[in-house]
Every structure is written in structure tokens, then in C-alpha cells.
Amino acid sequence: MAREAKTIAIAGAGSIGCYVGGCLALAGRKVVLLARPRVEATLRKDGLRVSDLDGRDRRLAPEALSVTADPAAALAGADIVLVTVKSGATEEMTALIAAHARPEAVVVSLQNGVGNADRLRAGLAGRRVLAGMVPFNIVQSPDGEAPFRMHRASEGKVMVEDGVAGLAGLLDVEGLAVETHADMKAVLWGKLLMNLNNALVALSGLPLATELADRRWRLILAGQIGEALAAMKACGIQPARIAGLRPALLPKVLGLPDWMFRRLARRMLAIDPEARSSMWDDLQRGRPTEIGELQGAVLALAEKAGVPAPLTAGVLALVREAERQKRGSPGLAPEAVTPGRRSG
Incomplete structure (x- = not known):
């Protein structure tokens, strides 16, 4: 999977989505964040700050971020869709991906719980959907703090279901360790x-x-x-x-x-x-x-x-x-x- 040519959509720019998307963007990956209008406005105005337990504290200027509240704009050109919404919004995001993402886009669930990948698969028949697991906590800055800060407050590697060559290498960047696992159900x-x-x-x-x-x-x-x-x-x-x-x-x-x-x-x-x-x-x-x-x-x-x-x-x-x-x-x-x- 050629890293430079791939577009990664973050389907849900909340705490996990902003942290993951921020690390990927800082590493030079082509990232677009799908956010609520309030978050979109904040990121467009002040940018994004990404810090972690290891002492990194990095900032993305507003012009370095691609962020939108429009699902079509975020999903239509994506090669990889990282689903980071809360579990209660899985069906809604599934419908948006079905409507706007290309059939060949790879969809990865980076959500809590054990059933979200299956719920995505049920609504995205024929598409490649992979389970994933995020082990760490993200602390979001208090309302009103600028720029918006996402702080990784614990350790661990993100696990992604094996099956797409090069995917872990695309996502494995500074501040975001990623590896594949053959048995995601157990994970x-x-x-x-x-x-x-x-x-x-x-x-x-x-x-x-x-x-x-x-x-x-x-x-x-x-x-x-x-x-x-x-x-x-x-x-x-x-x-x-x-x-x-x-x-x-x-x-x-x-x-x-x-x-x-x-x-x-x-x-x-x-x-x-x-x-x-x-x-x-x-x-x-x-x-x-x-x-x-x-x-x-x-x-x-x-x-x-x-x-x-x-x-x-x-x-x-x-x-x-x-x-x-x-x-x-x-x-x-x-x-x-x-x-x-x-x-x-």
C-alpha cells in the first residue's frame, strides 16, 4: 500500500479521531477529518494540539488540517476510512459510508466494544471492513482552551485486523504505534x-x-x-x-x-x-x-x-x-x- 497516494478519512473527529488523525497528519499522511460543525469551526480557527504520555507536544496549524462537516467531502475520495465514532453512532456512520465512500475503500473500526465491525459489515455488504482496537485513553482539553488539545494519557499499540497488506505501515507513525493481529475477536x-x-x-x-x-x-x-x-x-x-x-x-x-x-x-x-x-x-x-x-x-x-x-x-x-x-x-x-x- 503506497503511503503517499492514500487518503485517510477520520470518520468521527472526537477525542480518538482527532488524536489519531493528528498523529497521521503530523507524519505527512493525507488525512481528512469528518467533524461536527462545532469541532470543525474550532479546528479551522485554532488548529490542533497533540500530546502524549511520552512527552511529545506537537501542534498542527489550521492550514495544515483538512477538516469538514460534510460527509460527502470527507468520504468520497478516501482510500481508508477509520471509524472513530461512539458505538451509538455506528449505524448512522455506516449509512454515510455506504452513501458516499467508494466501494473499494477499506473501512476500519477503531471503536470500543466487540460488535462494531460486524455492525459495519452488515450495512456495507461486499466491502472490506476490518476490526481494530485502540488501547489508550485520550484526555480532551477543557471547553474554551485553544488550540483544541488531545492528550494520550496511557500506553499501548493500536491493533488492526490482518488482511490488507501495508495497512499497519501506513498507520504506524510517531505517537501512534499500530500493528496487525490475526485474532481480533480475542483482542x-x-x-x-x-x-x-x-x-x-x-x-x-x-x-x-x-x-x-x-x-x-x-x-x-x-x-x-x-x-x-x-x-x-x-x-x-x-x-x-x-x-x-x-x-x-x-x-x-x-x-x-x-x-x-x-x-x-x-x-x-x-x-x-x-x-x-x-x-x-x-x-x-x-x-x-x-x-x-x-x-x-x-x-x-x-x-x-x-x-x-x-x-x-x-x-x-x-x-x-x-x-x-x-x-x-x-x-x-x-x-x-x-x-x-x-x-x-
Whole structure:
């Protein structure tokens, strides 16, 4: 795949989309960002700042960015379409790609959850659609800060389904490590296990590093992971390793005393102190969360397998209530998430 000639459309210039698109543009790739009108106006006026946990802090001037709110303008000339919208917008983006992108364009889902690539394929019959996984957190600058800044606050390589020669090389640039993987189903289910923590960050209002450093919260995450693993085992799903650990070990590691966890789980704790979760950000902004694609996916699998998952169901219910309240994070203590359960 010749790098210079390929146009990459970022289908959803939110936090992940702007970070990925910014890194690609800084590396000289031909990138067009499909953004909401508000984001388009901000990027056209002030440009984009891209920083990361490794100390990079780079800026793209407005004239160095190609950004539009017009789906036809963004998608019509694209060779690669990176889908970075939230899961709730997958069907809408699928329709836009079907209407405006060329049939030979390669579509890559860089979204949370385990089913978005399949949902894209269902609406894009006959097209090449690949699953992908983004492992890191992006912290977006506060409203009003200029230029718009996207900060990668944790580590990890983006994984893309194998099948298109040269694709990883096209996307693998400074600040954005990308490699292919032959078993994306395992990767996505493995990532979902750790993404079950997104809801706990959202419910607590704590930064991710602070929340993970507290055994009371880790025990809630461990309980959810245990329920998910039981459902996966019953359905014959084998998730990939997480931070170098076999998934079956995660509940035990998460349940360790704080001092021991800090020593043994350094990779998990390699997180910028300001990082939270996209689900926390959604609650703060009064938007629907991806709880249905995360805890909801586990509950659907558990129901299919006839396996109980009461803790996961309780977490989902609390997030749904916070969505309805539209007051941001409820700032719950761990005991409020697991009433009647022992945390220690």
C-alpha cells in the first residue's frame, strides 16, 4: 500500500479521531477529518494540539488540517476510512459510508466494544471492513482552551485486523504505534474486560490512576471481570492477554493489597494522572454512554450462557440512572456500587 497516494478519512473527529488523525497528519499522511460543525469551526480557527504520555507536544496549524462537516467531502475520495465514532453512532456512520465512500475503500473500526465491525459489515455488504482496537485513553482539553488539545494519557499499540497488506505501515507513525493481529475477536474481548472499569471511573468521578490504586474499586472491577470470564468460557470465547497477563489471572491481581498491586501491575498504572474514561466524559457532558456495548455485552453473553452476572447488572443500572439524571458523575463511593458486599 503506497503511503503517499492514500487518503485517510477520520470518520468521527472526537477525542480518538482527532488524536489519531493528528498523529497521521503530523507524519505527512493525507488525512481528512469528518467533524461536527462545532469541532470543525474550532479546528479551522485554532488548529490542533497533540500530546502524549511520552512527552511529545506537537501542534498542527489550521492550514495544515483538512477538516469538514460534510460527509460527502470527507468520504468520497478516501482510500481508508477509520471509524472513530461512539458505538451509538455506528449505524448512522455506516449509512454515510455506504452513501458516499467508494466501494473499494477499506473501512476500519477503531471503536470500543466487540460488535462494531460486524455492525459495519452488515450495512456495507461486499466491502472490506476490518476490526481494530485502540488501547489508550485520550484526555480532551477543557471547553474554551485553544488550540483544541488531545492528550494520550496511557500506553499501548493500536491493533488492526490482518488482511490488507501495508495497512499497519501506513498507520504506524510517531505517537501512534499500530500493528496487525490475526485474532481480533480475542483482542476485542480482552480489551472489553478492562473497559469494564470505564463505568467505575464514571461513577466515582476519580481519575483512572487514583481509582485503580484503590483496592475497593479494583475488587468491583475484579468481580465484573470474573462474571465476564465465566460467560466467555461458557460460550467458548478466549480473550487475549491484557497488559501481559492471562485474563484468568486478572481478578487475582486486581484483588492484591495496594502495595503489592503497585509493584506487580506497573503497566496497568502507567497512566497520566489527569486521565479518566470516555464514559466519565459522556456523563459530564450529558451524553449517552457506551455502557450498553460494554457491561451490556457481558450481560447479553451471560444471558445466552445462563450464567449469573449480578454485579455487572448493578453497575449498568447505576450508569443508566446517571444518564437519566444528566448531572454528571454521581461521585459514588465503592460501597454505594456494591451495597451489602464486602470490599476488603
